[in-house]
Amino acid sequence: MNIDPEKLRRALGAEVVEAWPDAALDAALETGVDGVKPPLTLRPGDGAALVEALRVLRDEGAAALVCGGGTRLGVGNPPRRGDVLLRTDALAGIRELDGDEGVACVGAGTPLAELAAAAEDAGWELPLASPGAAATVGGCIASASVAPRVLCHGAPRDHVLGMRVAHPSGERSACGGRVVKNVTGYDLMKLHTGAFGTLGVVEEAWVRLRPRPEERAVLHAWLPDSAEGFARGMRAAALPSARAVALVDPALAARVAEEEPVGGRWLLVAELGAASTTLADDRARFAEGLDVRSGDDATLARLTALQDGPGSARGMRFRLAVRPTRLDAAAAPLVNAGAVVMAWPGTPFLYAGFPLFEGADELTVDDAFRAARVGARAGGGSLVLEAAPVWAKRGRDVFGEPPSAFSVMRAVKERFDPHGVLNPGRFVGGI
Amino acid sequence: MGATPSGLIADLVDVVGAGACLHRAEELFVYECDGLTLHRARPSAVVLPRDTDQVARVVKACRRAGVPFVARGAGTGLSGGALALENGVVIECARMDRVLELDPLERLAVVQPGVINAHLSELAAPHGLFYAPDPSSQAACTIGGNVAENSGGPHTLKYGTTTNHVLALEMVLPDGEVVRMGSAVAWDSGYDLVGVVVGSEGTLGVVTEVTVRLVPRPDAVETLLAIFPDVVSACRAVGAVIKAGLLPAALEIVDRRTIEAVEASVYAAGLPRDAGAVLLAELDGPRAAVTREVERVRALCDESGAARVEVARDEAERQRFWGARKGAFGAMGRLAPDLYVHDAVVPRPKLPEVLEAVCAIGDRYGLKLSNVFHAGDGNLHPNISFDRRDPDELARVLAAGEEILRTCVEAGGVISGEHGIGTEKRDFMGLLFDEEDLEPMRRLRAAFDPDGVSNPGKIFPTTRFCVESNPKARGYDGVPL
Secondary structure, rough: OOHHHHHHHHHHOOOOHOOOOOHHHOOOOOOOOOOOOOOOOOOOOHHHHHHHHHHHHHHHHHOOEEOOOOOOOOOOOOOOOEEEEEEOOOOOOOOEEEEEOEEEEEEOOOEHHHHHHHHOOOOOOOOOOOOOOOOOOOHHHHOOOOOOOHHHOHHHHOOEEEEEOOOOOOOOOEOOOOOOOOOOOOOOHHHHOOOOOOEEEEEEEEEEEEEEEOEEEEEEEEOHHHHHHHHHHHHHOOOOOOEEEEEOHHHHHHHHHHOOOOOOOOOEEEEEEHHHHHHHHHHHHHHHOOOOOEEEEHHHHHHHHHHOOOOOOOOOEEEEEHHHHHHHHHHHHHHHOOEEEOOOOOEEEOOOOOOOOOOOOOOHHHHHHHHHHHHHHHHEEEEEEEEEOOOHHOOOOOOOOOOOOHHHHHHHHHHHOOOOEEEOOOOHOOO | OOOOOOOOHHHHHHHHHHHHHHHHHHHHHOOOOOOOOOOOOOOOOEEEEOOHHHHHHHHHHHHHHOHHHHHHHOOOOOOOOOOOOOOEEEEEEOOOOEEEEEEOOOOOEOOOOOOOOHHHHHHHHHHHHEOOOOOOOOOOEEHHHHHOOOOOOOOHHHOOOHHHEEEEEEOOOOOEEEEEOOOOOOOOOOOOOOHHHHHOOOOOEEEEEEEEEEOOOOOEEEEEEEEEEOHHHHHHHHHHHOOOOOOEEEEEEEHHHHHHHHOOOOOOOOOOOOOEEEEEEEEEEHHHHHHHHHHHHHHHHHHOOOEEEEEEOOOOHHHHEEEEEEEHHHHHHHHHEEEEOOOOEEHHHHHHHHHHHHHHHHHHHOOOEEEEEEHHHHOOOOOEHHHHOOOOHHHHHHHHHHHHHHHHOOOOOEEEOOOOOOOHHHHHHHOOOOOOHHHHHHHHHHHOOOOOOOOOOOOOOOOOOOOOOOOOOHHHOOOOO
């Protein structure tokens, strides 16, 4: 359907309604959101405008594709529809950062980098991270995005203390709070975290900050093959000071180490963080029998950027979440099928990229999916196709097979968004 | 109490057998309340199923009869969460007490809901592992009950609450369907249903199997006991430790009135009776790091006005310190026949002023109010010792309780940190949430349980405007005096 822009301008104010393409996202969205190009962009500047926009869209029978910084828009099934792109980047700002308590309240559109810097200034560390300079707090929460430090910080779900959420039904609701322990009412923060904006749009959130390590070290070393790489990686991840560990395929390693691997060697990268004595002990244990080089935050940044690396507009990128003890078993079928991989030992995560050369077709995609499914099964886990051209997504569920409790998930969606205003068709099983 | 629909008892007996279906009045007395003895409701029947299939068939029998049901663990809850309102059936999980799998390599266990919390850690101990959430009732409470309430305990400061340790669930939905949610990997596509079921107080269905994470035992553990002249300075020490970026395994405060009760009881730990408060701080991790952190915490306690700081010399002394903390609630029995435990949480920097206000409220109402609490989480437990046979004292207890909750909310806090809302605090939800906030919670409930048959009468306010000052609206009219 085509929604009348004038009607939206009258209802929401001219400043909220812009024409597509959104200049900031233009480059990233040449082909729209998986092939769907909404004719309009809505950019509400506060929670009241956000919820009003949702209410109007519901009344008009329109659908919104929700977008923070646009860095994770590639994750999802092709939308069934998209009448507007609903941007949350104007809902920005650090409302409060309590340095005594280690908590912060931020608008969903606040860039992660801005909050991370403010937390650091106050002596804390932000445990949320996501690849891409434009990534926002709301987008990270909505997509449950992770970065290599997931090893020490754990999942986004564990750091969201409270939320204010706008609903297509016209409510702005609060849940949780600002305190670090809370069982007052249902934990709706966990429902919205990782829901990809299909149940409501996060307007602002209270997040927990973590203590910063006294000292840090970034180390890397070359390993002769993946078998030794996984074994060494698991040992590194078990070090008390381990914050991030990654094992990188020879085909990608130069993009992190900035030197070409010799003879197909794998790159092991580790970030350690602790007080000086513990750090020295762990550094020595990491280095046993290895030629270790020192890196820095730029090394980590290049590593994080690799999450967008394997696979691209011309390829397919899977993220597998498997049992950490079976990462190597999960990687084997992918490597054998020609994928380039990056694994984070000690965590469930394994990234696998398949190129789609000229002439690639449905059979190529089927082969890649088959290898990813075999890997996920070998690792006792699941897969998500995080990036692929839209033709490769069509007719497939990028989130893999719907889980056992899918009927409940569908019922939840029905209750929260019965008119299908939010990201229709993008989530698991076409939710 | 209304009559049990005809045929229901026969149906229940058919599912679980006569020996596992209690329905005579004398069999039901014990199920009239949980650890919150102020609220009582007698169920129409209690069943003790052994497996998921029996639970599903019990739920279907209840649906056919139009009778609600509620799952119950050990009944140690403190918010009335396990009460069977509306003449409901209690599904008692005590016989579903098998550990189905314990995998030391994967560091996980699969258990039935009736497994006792402490037993799981005992089974994991030979593998160098433990189950981290450790409510004070851990010797009796069950994993299923912990899942319902998202239970915490002293060590949640570092290790998190139940929600951080549950990977997957099997659940009987209110229509009798059995579903599984989550996985051993814990990173699954789709909505985080495990995350919303944990802490939902049994209102979304009956959990019949739980996959939990087990945690490696730390290399070193050190326990400090810091003696303070008053509870406010002990709170300041907690704030200083948190602000310094330290993350102890536990930071617990015991105030003077509690010390007096403990030292006069079988839990006596040699705590100084003239102390205003003691702070129990536990640090764990690699030996070198713990040694250093002990000194930092000691220094921060000194700076905050500690009279002295002791470090447990051995495991026996460590256990003695903890015995005093964990036995505090039992020792309260010396002060009065009844105990009302509150559970609000406040921002940790606000602890000193809130504690002062809470003690002042107790004094103003002429009550015996003592504090033993998870200071590191900001989770207060003001305990009011009283005699419920004294109507005037009971009225003062309830009025003071409401004032305490209001004070905590005004300080930026919430009304429950680990005990749950249940019937006890449902009508105080309005202190934090308005109708617009509650509506999405109702929607979630309806997605699982459109007819509201799984543990009705909990969490949600009974009055539209939530907080009413009259005891009847708050469910206290049934208090037997």
